[in-house]
Amino acid sequence: MNNNNEKEKNFVSAVIYAGDDAERAVKFIGKVNELLTLHFENFEIIVVDDYCKTPIQDELLECSDGYNCSVSLIKMSYPQGVQRSMNAGVDAAIGDFVFEFESTAIDYNIELIIEVYRKSISGFDVVSAVPVGNTKKSSKFFYSIFNKYSDGYNPLFTERFRVVSRRAINRIESMTTNLVYRKVLYRNSGLMCSSVEYMPIAKINSKSLPKERSKLAFDSLMTFTSVGYRISLSLSIFMMLFTAFSGIYAVVVFLLGKPVEGWTTLMILISSAFSGIFLLLTIIIKYLSLQVEITTRKSKYIYENLYKIK
């Protein structure tokens, strides 16, 4: 065991999203406590209970004698999903470096946590643990679209957990408080990001609900990439071209043949009106997307209380 002199002097915080499986979470917290005790002089653990079905508070209190650090519990007022809960947890953390565990499932050797930390102190503000191998098809699809249409220069991957420096937390805080998807913000923070790849040693069933995941995927595509704007823009241009074409067609028919009385004027009127509408729509959509960004700029999570377990 490391004695105190050899332990890391940096203060680290571990923010853990408890998920729905209190038993697994408590086990995980125990492991993290053990590992960090070995390597760090000072650390804290912050558990976020996102309105878990089996309340975790009592179980944590039961184990509290075994913890070698301060353990706090943030109880959300109603289920708000991983991202908002993690925002709450990270806001409460005081460490120089913060480990973000969005899940308590482990498919890695626990020492990987230290490896990721070491990489970070070698000069990276954000380091993620990235499982290699069979990523889900849906995730692959999402990341490929995301990476194509976002302007961050650090590509996004599936990641199991990450460590971030205080500097990175401050940076994304000052960029926006619209933290709907932390990992994207870190990637776009302009700071040095890196990852440690590992071969999963176990299979995990993703516990986060498919509905939440797809909503998150959709929201982040809309907020962080230009996909939404591009789709609507191309649709509008297409429709505009289409109506313009109808207009030209109407004029040509008028010049060449003998259209039904009134048809030409009607067609010209309709096509020019529609062109205008599509043009307007494009502008409105752009405004809307800006509005989305501005209105989501308030930090939005609602917690019941912050309890001290130890």
Place this chain on the structure above:
Amino acid sequence: MSRNYDRIIIGAGLYGLYSAVESAKRGYSVLLLERENAPFSRATYINQARVHMGYHYPRSISTALKSRNYFERFVKDFEFCIADEFKKIYATSSKFSWTNRERFIKFCDDADIPCEEISPDAYFKKGMCDGAFITTEYAYDWLILRDFYSEKIKEYRNIDVKLNTAVCAIEKQADRYSIITSDGGEFESPFVISAVYASCNEILELAGYPAFKIKYELCEMIICEPSDNLKNLGITVMDGPFFSIMPFGKTGLHSLTSVTFTPHLTSYDVLPTFNCQKDSGGLCNKTSLYNCNICPGKPETAYPYMGKLARKYLRDKYDFRYKESLYSMKPIMSTSEVDDSRPTVIRKFSENPTFISVLSGKINTVYDLDEVLSE
């Protein structure tokens, strides 16, 4: 042989000394019993020394209003021990606060206490606080106050002080109480005041009266050396898991406390039961609470946490250096959990003979005693 006094006062903290002197002024013969070897050895020494004006209680306007009224009187009466040359900043944290900038302004307005808004960026890291205010709040110096009272006691020949003397038994007779002390002494009086703060239920149990409904928190206060920039500043971040760093009286040092890390252990039992009591070498148990500050079982410092928390908020130029940790026990009325108020509770359990127990909420509410003392 037992000795008789008009009044016996248990505990030589501020509340006990104030009671002793006020009683002596009225011509009563007074015995002051204290288990430590000097007055002011516990909470009156080990606390944040804040002379409350009310800012600290944005969730309890009644506590705030009362503090404000007592503030002026206390500062006037004890002006010699008041540190008032520092600038006191209150700020509302952007995250996890039970209050915010707008509500704090409204609260100060309602309580009619001064509050001048400034930019949080002057003192805090970007984004950490949504409001910052220059306020009026002072700190008292426990040592100067103790010296003052030591002199005062000498002035009154009708006050006897017995140090190193704990109360061990209390018996109610027809018209008086008889009190037995740890050194075998026996004293009698028709009027007893217990001003023992965290030991209040211990004494009530000896007297056979119902206990106060309280919880106990074993608290650690950090004493640190402020950097030059911090020297003339006191800073408190409201209202939740934050911190406060401010001059510790006139010592030139600062005290640092945090809502989350200052309390180390909590006991909800009627008499304080703590795990650390087994490490006290037999000095501390639930029926005889020892002085946490000199106890061998006192917990390890939480400075790494408190220091980190403060530095997370404060700009780097307001730095400080750890000097030492002080420990004391804080009793908190269970009713004050939600609004965070700190009332001083004075309960009269018997009249003729009279038995009064006071559970102090703050230093400057000591005047609450006037009513019972003037009888």
